[in-house]
Amino acid sequence: MTKIVLSTNHKSEMIEITEIVKEEVIKSGVTNGSCIVYSPHTTTGVLLFENVDPSLQRDFLAHMSRLVPKSDRYAHGENADAHLKSALTGNSIAIPVVDAKLMLGEWQGIFFCEYDGPRANRELFIKVING
Amino acid sequence: MTKIVLSTNHKSEMIEITEIVKEEVIKSGVTNGSCIVYSPHTTTGVLLFENVDPSLQRDFLAHMSRLVPKSDRYAHGENADAHLKSALTGNSIAIPVVDAKLMLGEWQGIFFCEYDGPRANRELFIKVING
């Protein structure tokens, strides 16, 4: 397993990590199996999402804030919205690996979602499973 | 890994793929491990959902359209709603395999969700992992 450290620059942000994950698949030496991309945080997300038009990323983050407003109705004072966005997004995805390649679609990228930034030391785990 | 091609008939639609996935698990020869069901598209979803009462599928699709309306507030003009629904649904699930059987529950089916159809060539990847 590889641990990657990311720093984030905004309260909410999507960082594309597709190339980092592809590289780890090659380094792992696994030719057939699956790749788990995992965030160990509770105010983040890991997401498969369109990676061509950046305005879609702004649409996603803005819409998450409509679905989970930063209001004062929560019992947990500080950053409850970030925890709820994280729960709705999910923090683990499994992607098939065939012939040492991630089987991503043509417009599909892998994104790390920050919901409570900026943070200097966000971690991301990449585990390639043989099988 | 097997690639399945599906064609969809509506803008939004749920297609049950449980039997297709079961068959691929048997063909794989894997008796213990996990099965990854994966969509390589950015306007689709892969979902575990009740497969007895079809009215629940209509409820799900209608509710997704309430949560993510087809409005003009998005920066990405065309089909932003479909991308956001896809992000909320997810496009990858892992299901345990024991004794060459998918460990689905009694009322649980596997569904491919179309959010931007109709499309003639939607792909679905089924990867069975030994372990």
Next chain:
Amino acid sequence: MTKIVLSTNHKSEMIEITEIVKEEVIKSGVTNGSCIVYSPHTTTGVLLFENVDPSLQRDFLAHMSRLVPKSDRYAHGENADAHLKSALTGNSIAIPVVDAKLMLGEWQGIFFCEYDGPRANRELFIKVING
């Protein structure tokens, strides 16, 4: 694979299952691979979530009821809201295992979400994959 039986006490409820899953990883004898935590039900969820402040769990359940109200607009009469919450939460997560340890973050716990309780016999499948 291990099958765990849980009983739930409320209509909506989050039950932390982190310790149960950790134990199963150790029992499995797998030192490197991944652990799939899977619910075979259609009115439940499996979720990575903050496990220190219990008020966040109340915030999550209350917010899910705002996103998916128990209204009469659904075609499926009885418990459509529980099915839709289940679909949004997801019922399967994969967690990396390294040196026989689940790679959870510092504040990250694993939770079983009940959306249609109370129920005496909820099942949870824990499958540890070598690789």
